[in-house]
Amino acid sequence: MPALSRFKVLDLTRVRAGPTCVRQLADWGADVIKVEMPEGLDAGDPMGGPRMGPDFQNLHRNKRGLTLNLKSPEGVAIFKKLVENADVVVENYRPDVKHRLGVDYAALSAINPKLVYASISGFGQDGPYAGRPGFDQIAQGMGGLMSITGEPGKGPMRVGIPVADLCAGLFAAMGILTALLERETSGQGQWVQTSLLQAQAFMLDFQAARWLMAGDIPKQAGNDHPTSIPTGVFTTADGAMNIAATGQAIYSRFVKVMGHPEWLEDERFATSSARSKNRHALNALIDEATRTNTTAYWVETMNEAGVPCGPINNMQQVFEDAQVQHLGIAQALGETTYLGQPFTLSRTASAITSHPPAIGEHSAAILAEAGYSAEQIADFQARQIV
Numbered sequence: 193m194p195a196l197s198r199f200k201v202l203d204l205t206r207v208r209a210g211p212t213c214v215r216q217l218a219d220w221g222a223d224v225i226k227v228e229m230p231e232g233l234d235a236g237d238p239m240g241g242p243r244m245g246p247d248f249q250n251l252h253r254n255k256r257g258l259t260l261n262l263k264s265p266e267g268v269a270i271f272k273k274l275v276e277n278a279d280v281v282v283e284n285y286r287p288d289v290k291h292r293l294g295v296d297y298a299a300l301s302a303i304n305p306k307l308v309y310a311s312i313s314g315f316g317q318d319g320p321y322a323g324r325p326g327f328d329q330i331a332q333g334m335g336g337l338m339s340i341t342g343e344p345g346k347g348p349m350r351v352g353i354p355v356a357d358l359c360a361g362l363f364a365a366m367g368i369l370t371a372l373l374e375r376e377t378s379g380q381g382q383w384v385q386t387s388l389l390q391a392q393a394f395m396l397d398f399q400a401a402r403w404l405m406a407g408d409i410p411k412q413a414g415n416d417h418p419t420s421i422p423t424g425v426f427t428t429a430d431g432a433m434n435i436a437a438t439g440q441a442i443y444s445r446f447v448k449v450m451g452h453p454e455w456l457e458d459e460r461f462a463t464s465s466a467r468s469k470n471r472h473a474l475n476a477l478i479d480e481a482t483r484t485n486t487t488a489y490w491v492e493t494m495n496e497a498g499v500p501c502g503p504i505n506n507m508q509q510v511f512e513d514a515q516v517q518h519l520g521i522a523q524a525l526g527e528t529t530y531l532g533q534p535f536t537l538s539r540t541a542s543a544i545t546s547h548p549p550a551i552g553e554h555s556a557a558i559l560a561e562a563g564y565s566a567e568q569i570a571d572f573q574a575r576q577i578v
Contacts, residue, residue: 224254259555262295331357428486436500
């Protein structure tokens, strides 16, 4: 039986951070009901890409689909009836929207005190920026990431994935699971809150600690690691590769496999602190040496010697890699291949069992489960309540 099969989740999310959160629950078997406006009523752009496009399909698998007009009193009443037997609600509206609709935590927890309610926003549910619209790149900039990404002197640079969105979604899922575990003791639900800005600041990790604990403002270091040297990108005869020869033991093995034991005796490179001061000179010597052979040669030779290294793959090469294939991160369902979960459990596996639902595909079944008659459901549909 799937690990989360006993939980019912009402999904009010759109775009990326919220759907990323819900995907974590759906893939482990939670009964997820994706709530959308009836066709023709949602004039806004869902900003998740075309429904049949790769992005939307990857984010919304393993869900059932329900259309519900939450701008109507009857639609809100239906939603509140569903909340009676739900375990989790997830939303990523701007903070004021849920209150305006009447589906905020206070309103819903009064109906179901065991409800775990998760909110993801750009900047938090309160505070001076709470009302601002939040997008990933804005959070990358405000959260410090762009100031430490890219080459020195070339200006700020965003990273190639929506890391603030993704991490906010993952942290929200962790918060939900934590709240569900706590509920087993207290019998009470609670409000889980996170934001893109919080997630991005947390992901600064050791770079943030450098400022918080030592007053050091990190700068851009390009492909060089800011503190572990030599670590970076080096040119080979047919491309480039990553090498991480940090620490005295690994560095000793590295200089031998490179055929340059004199680098260990050279006072400029003999110790970690010396290598930090003379990183550019050392990197130039390494780059000159790695150019003499192919990436494949160096990857095999260095790994045999216990020196961390690897190729720099494009997207096709990633999913053709033998280890990536062995780990099963790409999972096929019919003719569509999805990104699977990045962790496994020894007894209860995640699974991709269904494609994203069509708009309102399961509305009738979900409403029937909630106790509505066929006549009531037909009336709701005729009036675009569902």
